[in-house]
Amino acid sequence: MPKTKTEAETETETPKMKPRPIVRLGIFLISHSLLVSVVCCTAGVLALLLLPLLAKNTYISENALMPGSASSMISNRDISEANRLANDLSDLNLEPQDTAAMESRRILTKYMSDLGAEVSYHKFHPKPNQFHPLHFFSGPDSTSTVENFSCSAYVVNTVGIIRAPRGDGKEAIVLVTPYKFGKSGLAETLSLSIAYTVFSLLSRVTWLAKDIVWFVADSQYGEYAPVEAWLRDYHTPVFTGLGTLNADTCVKIDDLYVLERKPIAQSKISDGFRRAGTMAAALILKVADRNELLEDTLTIYAEASNGQMPNLDLINAVNYLAVHRQGLRVKVEKFFTLLDSRWLEILGEIFELLGKVARSLNPGWKFGISAADYIEGSATLASSLYYQALGIPTGPHGAFRDFQVDAITLEISPKVSSHNKARHNEFLLRGGRLVEGVIRSINNLLEKFHQSFFLYLLTSPSKFVSVGVYMIAFALLVAPLPLVAASLYAEAYQLDLGVKNTKSTPTATASDALGITFRSWKWLYAAKEVFLIHVWGAAVLLLPYFICQVPNCSPTSSTVIWIFLSMLSLLIFYFIVGSPYTHVSISQPEKKGEWAILKSVTISAVFIGLLLMSVVNFATAEIGALLLVPMCLMAQPLKLDIKAGKLRSFLRAICNLVLAFVAFPPAAYFVVKTIFEGFDSINVGEFWNWMESLWAWNSATYIYMGMVHLPCWVLCLHVLLHSC
Incomplete structure (x- = not known):
């Protein structure tokens, strides 16, 4: 068919x-x-x-940190020794700068050695800040030195190491205090006193499981350069030929070792570069020149190069100890001009109103914050976003982050008061106990920081926005x-x-x-x-x-x-x-x-x-x-x-x-x-x-x-x- x-x-x-x-x-x-x-x-x-509005409260992710679980052990004896060190260093302010720098190093070395620490010196030349396209993303050239070398450009850092009685020397905690040898101010002397208070205590305790490195950075050419140079030599040792310099050209440096070796045992000081274990964390301690009107204030700086941030647990531990143990007011950087922004205030009021409406519909909905908190959080968030985007470290801690070491800078601003001994000792005690508590928490860790966040934005010292949100x-x-x-x-x-669906489509020719x-x-x-x-x-x-x-x-x-x-x-x-x-x-x-x-x-x-x-x-x-x-x-x-x-x-x-x-x-x-x-x-x-x-x-x-x-x-x- x-x-x-x-x-x-x-x-x-x-x-x-x-x-x-x-x-x-x-x-x-x-x-x-x-x-x-x-x-x-x-x-x-x-x-x-x-x-x-979406920021969450910070919390300790690593249970081993246990901040504040132990009572402080800093005693009046440590405070007295720190005051004596500060007085000895302050007496050198009237001396010529070169003499004062040499004598201050000798005094600091003597105090470290008396505690039983291993003392050494780190020598480097500051590099000129010049743009070179071929060295942009390469590591710093450790062999480059300043042209027209002179002894005035020769920087000497002081390093003291306490070996942990319960450790094996494989891990260490670093405490850094920038200090201008020969021309230091009251704030730098106070930061050195706080660090010595903690260092004195840690030289006697038996619970220490990680080596303690106290690095006194000579900050006459900036605070970042000496830390970066020391870390570079610590992780990638090189021979720069500094030991072969003509003795006649740097008589003052040779005299420094002569003066230091007279009162100190030969076994306590070393010309070579001494190391401890792998760095678990680092704290940079500074005392601000400015004074606060109401109370002692702690400012935390965490941003490192190219937006890198330390593990959030380190900031959380510091914030918890500062607020709940030492009664300090903790701050992070913010854009103060945004606090007076009218449009930001209008947005805050709108979100506050929406939060009230949401809670009236369902009390379980926790949406919305007050307008004041929104403005404060926005100013802090904008600052955190800007400094991360800038890619420039906000302190010497950035040098540690380049070597994948978690580090932050702690800047303490003392309360305005008369220079009485009781107030001075109270400030040293609070600062010392804070650093002691942080070091004790890090000492409890069995591994590096890894539990908490590395990518986050801060809206306050106790609130953050994780990468999954922003x-x-x-x-x-x-x-x-x-x-x-x-x-x-x-x-x-x-x-x-x-x-578009068409009923008939003409066939395309070749x-x-x-x-x-x-x-x-x-x-x-x-x-x-x-x-x-x-x-x-x-x-x-x-x-x-x-x-x-x-x-x-x-x-x-x-x-x-x-x-x-x-x-x-x-x-x-x-x-x-x-x-x-x-x-x-x-x-x-x-x-x-x-x-x-x-x-x-x-x-x-x-x-x-x-x-x-x-x-x-x-x-x-x-x-x-x-x-x-x-x-x-x-x-x-x-x-x-x-x-x-x-x-x-x-x-x-x-x-x-x-x-x-x-x-x-x-x-x-x-x-x-x-x-x-x-x-x-x-x-x-x-x-x-x-x-x-x-x-x-x-x-x-x-x-x-x-x-x-x-x-x-x-x-x-x-x-x-x-x-x-």
Whole structure:
């Protein structure tokens, strides 16, 4: 029986396979990328504003720490010995600086040796702070010394080691006190007295299981340099040739050893470099020059290089002992200008009202905090985010974090009072007991800190936001980027995403498919441009090396020269490789989609750059996303908005210009500085000083500025100024 026409057509038709649900979801999101972008960006900014509300109370994760479980053992005898050391050092202030420095080292060595400690000296030369592109991410060169060497540049640190009676010498706890030998002030003498009080006690106890290293850093060239040099030699010992110096050129240094060896047994002092075990943790102890009006205050500094933070348990233990055992008021850094911010106060009142409404509906809902707590938490959170993004250590503890040692700086500010003996002894007792309690808690550990968080933001000394919470804001901000890039690509080449279901679709011929294939490869022009702009950004990063060679160049002049050379190099770059708008054999319909392809590739590059930066320094990626994502998503040729003649197009053009201005690196720096410090702090040279500090500390933020932020800004300008 012959088949009917309908049956024959049914057999010849091939059933159309439906895409998988995940593919259909992706196509749906790409097709509605505008709505997704608005929702995600709004939710990302809102998530950042909600972080102070989502902060949790800190807690001790490592049970072995047991802070405050034992009573303090510091006695009046330790306080008396510390006062005697302080008086002996203070009597040298009237002596010449060189003599006072030599005598103060001798006195300090004698006091350490009398306690039975092993005393040694660490000698190093401070390195000049010069930018070198080849040494940016490499380790410090231990063999480099100061040019035109003189004995005045020769720095000697004093190190005392107490061997643990119950330990095997494999672990150690480090206590650091910066001290200017020969020209110390009252605050530095007090910090030395507190450290000696603890050191004196630890030389007699029997429960000590880890070696104690007391490192007195000669801070005449800064507090960070001596700690970094000592840690470098501690972990990677090298022979710098310091022992072969001519004795005639450094008679004073030779005299130092002669004076020290007269009253001290030869077995207690060593010319060589002495070591203890692997460092479990480190405390940098300082007494601030300023005084507090109400009570003794402890300020904790924890940020290290490239946003690294110590284990949160170390901060928690210090905070618990300071507040609940010694009655100190604990602070962390905050932006005080935000405390008077009106818009932040309005947000706090709104969240407080929402919290009251939530509790009225269900008393079990603990949403919302008071407006005052929200403002305080936001100011502290902004400070924590900024200093992590800056990538510059806030104290000598940053040198320890580079060697994966948990460390913090404790700065104690004494209460204003008359210089009576009772108040002085009380201050030494409280400071000594705090350090003793922290060392005793670390001594209980059987392994390194690992239980608590390493990635977190502080909103107060007792509240924090973990990485699992604050990464949501970053994820929401960058989520629209790949969707918009795919949407622009599909729109530029008029690709069918399969969203609209048609009953009959004409069959594509081979020539049409071949035309689409050749046309789709046009994105390589945009990819080449994006790549070349990133190469130009790398060249801009190297310009400071040559600017530093200019003699007697002020920071303001250096900034102007840097901007001028960057613009000149970009023009020369265009002259060599050609303008980004002059492509050969591009028809008019394809030229209309050229800016869309350029924007698509730019957004893809920004997405990759932000993700890579989030691995190195999450805070930098967070702030960068706030600046770059809105500019990338809204960028559109100004000529199109002007031709449209609509209010919406006009507002979009204004927003694009504002975002382009704010995202320009110098402009962004001055805007942020104005918000936090006021308009009076504006100075063109400050931008050069800021960037100089970034490359001096090997901050990854400096690489981000030249390899991600600046190229993205230039490419978005290309899109805005594109001649459609």
